[in-house]
Amino acid sequence: MATIESYETDSGKRYMVRYRMPSGKQTKKRGFRRKRDAEDFANTVEVSKLSGEYVMPSLGRIKVDELAPKWLERKQSDVAPSNYRTLESAWRTHVQPKWGAKAVADIDLAAVEEWIADMCRPALDSNDPEKVVKKASGATTVIRAYGVLAGILDDAVKSRRLRANPARGVENLPRKTSKRRVYLTAEDVARLVGEAKQHRVLVLTLAYTGIRWGEAVALRVRDVQFLRRRLSVADNAVQLGVDHAVGQTKSRKERSVPVPQFVLDELAVQCKGRDHEDLVFGDGTDYLPRPKSSGGWFAGAVKRAKVQRITPHDLRHTCASLAISAGVNVLALARMLGHADPSVTLRVYADLFDTDLDAVAEALNTKCAQFVPKPTGSNVATA
The missing domain is CATH 1.10.443.10 (Intergrase catalytic core)
Incomplete structure (x- = not known):
């Protein structure tokens, strides 16, 4: 079972949780300001160990930049060259600048939704609010960039670096609008x-x-x-x-x-x-x-x-x-x-x-109308 210990720092009392990983090796997590937070973490660790969902915290410190090359390499062999080109561009233009230096464990759903919202609105000049520095990205661009990030984080889940993908479940992805089709005679x-x-x-x-x-x-x-x-x-x-x-x-x-x-x-x-x-x-x-x-x-x-x-x-x-x-x-x-x-x-x-x-209506009328008896007497509908 996990144990909780207190220790003193220059900033005041802190709490530390000692526990054993599924391998049996002992480890610890320090820095909790409140004992309650340490207890919550300890309980979570024990439940995740019993359910087989335990993820070593140190594995979650890997950065998105480190996982992306393998994901892109796999996509290059899985999709058409034109499709891969758009994925690589989305990574380079939208995903890497925002998330490349982030540890996967530090990414949360709220931050992903905020990133999506930023892409969906134009960037304005701080000195001139009327001047648009960068246009808002279109729905296809935003959805593709989100898909790249979510796909990389899916790999982190598969490799047991995350318990769950923090990018899944966003509620503000834009909807694609159908392009009007033109039909010639x-x-x-x-x-x-x-x-x-x-x-x-x-x-x-x-x-x-x-x-x-x-x-x-x-x-x-x-x-x-x-x-x-x-x-x-x-x-x-x-x-x-x-x-x-x-x-x-x-x-x-x-x-x-x-x-x-x-x-x-x-x-x-x-x-x-x-x-x-x-x-x-x-x-x-x-x-x-x-x-x-x-x-x-x-x-x-x-x-x-x-x-x-x-x-x-x-x-x-x-x-x-x-x-x-x-x-x-x-x-x-x-x-x-x-x-x-x-x-x-x-x-x-x-x-x-x-x-x-x-x-369909015309065909039914032509084939079936002749067999329907005409309304008479009490069969006539009244208003």
Whole structure:
């Protein structure tokens, strides 16, 4: 059992708790100002020993800076290069400056919530309260930075340096706001294709197969299955600066995507004269860079076509819209888009399925109304 002793210091009486660790080795904790605080600590130690949750206090003195490299190293092998890049940036920009020099045992929930609040509000000039020195971070940035800190502290819990993660359970994380999706009509797509010039086949492929930009630029001639009218989508090329990192698709699974015949015909022309291992788009050897958001070839085509302002990724949403309007069922659409579960498709494109409710009412009216007897006499409802 733990014992409590008092001792004198220049600042007055203090209390010390002597106790044995689960290994049997004796240790102590000094510096309690009140005997009650020492007793509470002693009781906590004994309970944690009995429950198997005891954590040696000295292990909690490790700094976040010391745990972060291993966590980042593991993430580098677990996630896509583009994702790792954002995690490393979040660590370097937001987490390390605030928490790097802190011992994990000194971090508490209130301090984490205060940090989140600081990121969510703009920093003002101390000499001029009207002047914004730094803009407030967006919800995605804040959530990502919090995830990095929480993940590192999870490692501290796993290695028995903490009993529980002090970052878990925060109540002030911002909510992401859904970005408004833009859906082009088939006529809009036709005009855009006409203005895309040498990139017309790429625009057609994005708009009528729903594959992602990185999946499209990673396509090789061997991936176009002309007899089956399918694309074999297995790779994803992510642009990192001027270079590309090639990895698995977002779902980490190869999928077979159907291709309309009119798109396949143009892909045949695009692939003519290229080897099986050549890339379909671009010069065949180098990955096609993503067009600039302003001043690039895609933005120019959008402007000349006089359609709503969109990005290449919006063509994926357009494909979903066109497929749903053509009567494609949710399961097939989910497989086409590479969603792991059809519920993801329903959630992402819930607005496109609203008209299905009207169709249900119309179908029931057409098929069933004739069998319902007309109200007569006492069956007539009264107000």
